Amino acid sequence: MEYNAKTIEKQWQEYWAQNRSFEPSEDFNKEKKYILSMFPFPSGRLHMGHVRNYTLSDAFARYYRQQDFNVLHPIGFDSFGMPAENAAIKNGSHPKKWTYDNIDYMKGEFKSLGFSFSKERELATSDELYTKFEQGFIIDMYEKGLLYRKKGFLNWCPSCHTVLANEQVIEGSCWRCDTVVVKKDMNQYYFKITKYADELLEDLHKLENGWPKQVLTMQENWIGKSNGLEFQLRFDDASFAKLKKNFEGFDVFTTRPDTIYGVSYAALAPEHEIVTYMIENSLLDDETVTKIKQMKNASSIDRQKEKSGVALGLDVLHPLTNKKIPLWVANFVLMDYGSGAVMAVPAHDERDFDFAKKYDLPINAVIKPFNGELESDKAYTEVGELFNSEMFDGLNSKEAQIKIIEHFQEKKIGKKTTNYRLKDWGVSRQRYWGAPIPFVHCDNCGIVMEKKENLPIALPEDIEITGEGNPLEKHPSWKHCKCPKCDGDAIRETDTMDTFVESSWYFLRFCASPKNWQDEAFSKEQIKYWMHRKGHEGVDHYIGGIEHAILHLLYARFFTKVFRDLGYLEFDEPFEKLLTQGMVLKDGAKMSKSKGNTVDPDAIIEKYGADTARLFILFAAPPTQELEWNDSAVEGAYKFIKRFYDRSSHVNKISAIPYIEHSTLSKEEKFARKKVYEALVRAQDVYSEKYTFNTMIAGVMEAMNALNLQANRDIWSEGYWILTSIMEPVIPHVCWEISHNFFSLKNLTPQSVLEEVFVEDTIMLGVSINGKSRCEIEVTPDASKESILEAAKEKAQKWLEGKTLVKEILVPKKLVNLVVKD
Structure with a gap:
C-alpha cells in the first residue's frame, strides 16, 4: 500500500461534501455539542495561526461526532472593517469584491484542510441579511x-x-x-456597557471552571471597579471671580480618603471643561495654551511616561481645613477615568510625588509606618498610622478610610461611591465598509x-x-432620505x-435553522437547544487567541446580557469553556509578512498533505503554549502518517472489534494491547479536561511501536480499530481511508476501555542495599512477602557477601531495602 495524500484527501473531502457529513441534525432529543472557533477576517490567505485554531476546534467537533453527539461546528467571516477598505484603496478595487473574492478562496482552503464546518450555516457579517438583523x-x-x-x-x-x-x-x-x-x-x-459593569464583573465567577484564569483577571482589571470618596473641590473667591462665576468647583474621586489631609495640589485633564472655558475666554497666556494643546495631542501612553503640567493661576479650598490648594493642568490626568480631575497627595502617591518634585510643590506626609521612619526621597504607599490629620491621628490608614468617608457624609460634603475603569463603548466609525x-x-x-x-x-x-474622509458623506444620493x-x-x-458589534453576536446567528435562515436572526428553539445543556449555558467549547481576552470576549458577554434583557435569550454568559491558543512562531518571533518568516499552509498541503499540517500543529506543543515552527518536525509528522498508513496492511477486514482472550497472550502481545488502551485513556482525558493533544499523539506513537513488537493480526486489527478512531479527529483523511478499507467505517464510534489489559502478570521491584539502588526483581503481583524477600536476597547476593543482614524492609509494589553491616 502506497500513501498518496493528494488522492486520499481529495476523495474524502468530496465524500464529506456530497454526504452532508458535518451538518447538525434537527433532532433536538440528541445530546448536543456546540464547538466554535473565533471566525477569521477574510484577508485572502489562511496563516498558521488560523490553521492551529481551526484544527483544534475540528478535533473537538470530530471527536464528539464519534461519541454520537449532535455537533454544531459552524464558520463565518468577520468581513466588515478597515483592512478591506484600505486594500481597496491600495489595489484600486471595491471593498465588497475584495472581501468576497477572499472569502471564496478561504473556503477552498478550509475544504483542503478537511475542516468539518457546517456549510448550510456559513455567514459573512457584511451580508445584507446579517446587517438587516443587526x-x-x-x-x-x-x-x-x-x-x-x-x-x-x-x-x-x-x-x-x-x-x-x-x-x-x-x-x-x-x-x-x-x-x-x-x-x-x-x-x-x-x-x-457601563450599566452592566457590576454584572460583567460578578459573573466572572461563573466562568472560573471553564475560562483561563489569565483571561478572567484581564477582564476584571479592565472593568476596574474601585470604591472610594467623591467630593467637590470649591474655588476660592478670587478664582470664582476670575472664572466669571461660571464654575463653583469640580468633583474629584479618590480611593485613598485616608490621605485627604496630605493634599497639596489638584490637577485637571487638559480636556476638562474648565480648561476649555479658560482657553476659549482668553484667560490663559499663549505659552500656557500651547503647552495644554501639546498635552492633548500626546497619546495616552506617552502622557503617563514623562509628567508635565502648567499652573492655571487658580486655587481651590481644602474641604476640611479650608486651606488654599493650587490648581494645575497635568498630562497624567485623563478624561476617561473619573471626572477628569484629581486631588494630589505627593507624600503617598508615586505619580503625584514625581510631579511635585518636578514643579517644587509641597509634599505633606500624613501616614507613617507603624514601626519606623518615613523616607523623604519617595512616596510612602503602604498601610500605616495617620498623623497631621486632626481628629483622625493615630488611626490605622485602612480604618481611617471608613471613618473619613463617614465624616464627609455626616457633613454632607461628600459621599461613598464606586468608580469603574470601564467606559461606555463608542461604536461610530467614519469609514465606508461597515x-x-x-x-x-x-x-x-x-x-x-x-x-x-x-x-x-x-x-x-x-x-x-x-x-x-468617509465616502458616504460625499455620495450624491444615498444619504438623502425621508424622515420615518x-x-x-x-x-x-x-x-x-465598529466591527466588534458584528462579532459580539455572531455565535447566536448560527443558532438559526437553515430552513428559516432568511426570516430570523436565530430562533428561541434553536437557542434553547444549542446554548443550553443540563444546567450549562453557552457555547460548549470556544477556541481562539488570547489577544481577544478583553475586546471581543467582553463585548460578546455584554451583548448576551443585553439580548437577555430584550427578551431574546434566557441565559447570561455566551461561552462555557474557553481555550486560548498560543501563537505560532518561527525563528522565535510571531509569524508576519513584515518579518519575512511566514509559512504558507497551501505549500505544506501541496508537499505533504493536510493531515501532516494538522498532525504537526497538534503534536508540536500543547494548545495553550506558543508553537515554534520546525521544518524537520513537519517532515517527521509526514513520515509517521505514511508509516501509520503502510502498516495498516497487517490488519484484517472486520466489521466489529475482535474478541481476544487476554490470558492466552504472550508478553509482547499483552504489552501491545496495554499501550493501545493507554492511548485511548489519554484521548478521553484530552477532550474532557486536559487538551494536551501532544501527549495523546505520543501515546498513539508508543502503541504503534508496541504493535511492531508482535505479529498477531488480531492484536493489530484491534489496535488499528482503536487507534484510527483516536486519530480521526487529528488526521481525518487517512483514518477514514483506513477505516473504509478494513472496518467499513464502523470503528469511528465510541470506544470502551478494557480494564483487563492493565492487569500486570508480573511487576518489577527495585532492590536497595542500605538505601542504595542495586538491582531489580520481577515478581507476580500476589507474591508473598517471604518469597519477595528471598528473591531480593538471591538477586543481590554479591552485595550481601561478608555482610550481616540487620533488617529487611518491603515497600509493597515498589521496592525492597536490605539493611546490612560489616
Missing part, C-alpha cells in the same frame, strides 16, 4: 436606552481616519495600524431611528474610496458601526 437589534437597544449619541474627546487614528474605542487603543496606538492615536472633539454613538447605523437626522424631529420594515439600510456600491417620523427631508447617518 440594525433591528440596534433599534431595540436605542429604544431600551442602551444606545445614545453625545459629543466628546475621542480616540482618533490619523492613518485609518476613524474613531477608536478605548479598548482599541493599545499602548497609545491604533490596534490595527500602530499609528499614535490623538484626541478629537466630535459626536459619537455609545453603547451603555454596517450603517440606522439613524436619520431630521431638522424637525432630530435623531430618528429608521423603521424596521425599511431594513436593511445597505451600503451603496457606487462609491469612490480615496482614504480621505414626519416624512420630511432628512439626512441618513453616515457613520458605520
Whole structure:
C-alpha cells in the first residue's frame, strides 16, 4: 500500500461534501455539542495561526461526532472593517469584491484542510441579511436606552481616519495600524456597557471552571471597579471671580480618603471643561495654551511616561481645613477615568510625588509606618498610622478610610461611591465598509431611528474610496432620505458601526435553522437547544487567541446580557469553556509578512498533505503554549502518517472489534494491547479536561511501536480499530481511508476501555542495599512477602557477601531495602 495524500484527501473531502457529513441534525432529543472557533477576517490567505485554531476546534467537533453527539461546528467571516477598505484603496478595487473574492478562496482552503464546518450555516457579517438583523437589534437597544449619541474627546487614528474605542487603543496606538492615536472633539454613538459593569464583573465567577484564569483577571482589571470618596473641590473667591462665576468647583474621586489631609495640589485633564472655558475666554497666556494643546495631542501612553503640567493661576479650598490648594493642568490626568480631575497627595502617591518634585510643590506626609521612619526621597504607599490629620491621628490608614468617608457624609460634603475603569463603548466609525447605523437626522424631529420594515439600510456600491474622509458623506444620493417620523427631508447617518458589534453576536446567528435562515436572526428553539445543556449555558467549547481576552470576549458577554434583557435569550454568559491558543512562531518571533518568516499552509498541503499540517500543529506543543515552527518536525509528522498508513496492511477486514482472550497472550502481545488502551485513556482525558493533544499523539506513537513488537493480526486489527478512531479527529483523511478499507467505517464510534489489559502478570521491584539502588526483581503481583524477600536476597547476593543482614524492609509494589553491616 502506497500513501498518496493528494488522492486520499481529495476523495474524502468530496465524500464529506456530497454526504452532508458535518451538518447538525434537527433532532433536538440528541445530546448536543456546540464547538466554535473565533471566525477569521477574510484577508485572502489562511496563516498558521488560523490553521492551529481551526484544527483544534475540528478535533473537538470530530471527536464528539464519534461519541454520537449532535455537533454544531459552524464558520463565518468577520468581513466588515478597515483592512478591506484600505486594500481597496491600495489595489484600486471595491471593498465588497475584495472581501468576497477572499472569502471564496478561504473556503477552498478550509475544504483542503478537511475542516468539518457546517456549510448550510456559513455567514459573512457584511451580508445584507446579517446587517438587516443587526440594525433591528440596534433599534431595540436605542429604544431600551442602551444606545445614545453625545459629543466628546475621542480616540482618533490619523492613518485609518476613524474613531477608536478605548479598548482599541493599545499602548497609545491604533490596534490595527500602530499609528499614535490623538484626541478629537466630535459626536459619537455609545453603547451603555457601563450599566452592566457590576454584572460583567460578578459573573466572572461563573466562568472560573471553564475560562483561563489569565483571561478572567484581564477582564476584571479592565472593568476596574474601585470604591472610594467623591467630593467637590470649591474655588476660592478670587478664582470664582476670575472664572466669571461660571464654575463653583469640580468633583474629584479618590480611593485613598485616608490621605485627604496630605493634599497639596489638584490637577485637571487638559480636556476638562474648565480648561476649555479658560482657553476659549482668553484667560490663559499663549505659552500656557500651547503647552495644554501639546498635552492633548500626546497619546495616552506617552502622557503617563514623562509628567508635565502648567499652573492655571487658580486655587481651590481644602474641604476640611479650608486651606488654599493650587490648581494645575497635568498630562497624567485623563478624561476617561473619573471626572477628569484629581486631588494630589505627593507624600503617598508615586505619580503625584514625581510631579511635585518636578514643579517644587509641597509634599505633606500624613501616614507613617507603624514601626519606623518615613523616607523623604519617595512616596510612602503602604498601610500605616495617620498623623497631621486632626481628629483622625493615630488611626490605622485602612480604618481611617471608613471613618473619613463617614465624616464627609455626616457633613454632607461628600459621599461613598464606586468608580469603574470601564467606559461606555463608542461604536461610530467614519469609514465606508461597515454596517450603517440606522439613524436619520431630521431638522424637525432630530435623531430618528429608521423603521424596521425599511431594513436593511445597505451600503451603496457606487462609491469612490480615496482614504480621505468617509465616502458616504460625499455620495450624491444615498444619504438623502425621508424622515420615518414626519416624512420630511432628512439626512441618513453616515457613520458605520465598529466591527466588534458584528462579532459580539455572531455565535447566536448560527443558532438559526437553515430552513428559516432568511426570516430570523436565530430562533428561541434553536437557542434553547444549542446554548443550553443540563444546567450549562453557552457555547460548549470556544477556541481562539488570547489577544481577544478583553475586546471581543467582553463585548460578546455584554451583548448576551443585553439580548437577555430584550427578551431574546434566557441565559447570561455566551461561552462555557474557553481555550486560548498560543501563537505560532518561527525563528522565535510571531509569524508576519513584515518579518519575512511566514509559512504558507497551501505549500505544506501541496508537499505533504493536510493531515501532516494538522498532525504537526497538534503534536508540536500543547494548545495553550506558543508553537515554534520546525521544518524537520513537519517532515517527521509526514513520515509517521505514511508509516501509520503502510502498516495498516497487517490488519484484517472486520466489521466489529475482535474478541481476544487476554490470558492466552504472550508478553509482547499483552504489552501491545496495554499501550493501545493507554492511548485511548489519554484521548478521553484530552477532550474532557486536559487538551494536551501532544501527549495523546505520543501515546498513539508508543502503541504503534508496541504493535511492531508482535505479529498477531488480531492484536493489530484491534489496535488499528482503536487507534484510527483516536486519530480521526487529528488526521481525518487517512483514518477514514483506513477505516473504509478494513472496518467499513464502523470503528469511528465510541470506544470502551478494557480494564483487563492493565492487569500486570508480573511487576518489577527495585532492590536497595542500605538505601542504595542495586538491582531489580520481577515478581507476580500476589507474591508473598517471604518469597519477595528471598528473591531480593538471591538477586543481590554479591552485595550481601561478608555482610550481616540487620533488617529487611518491603515497600509493597515498589521496592525492597536490605539493611546490612560489616
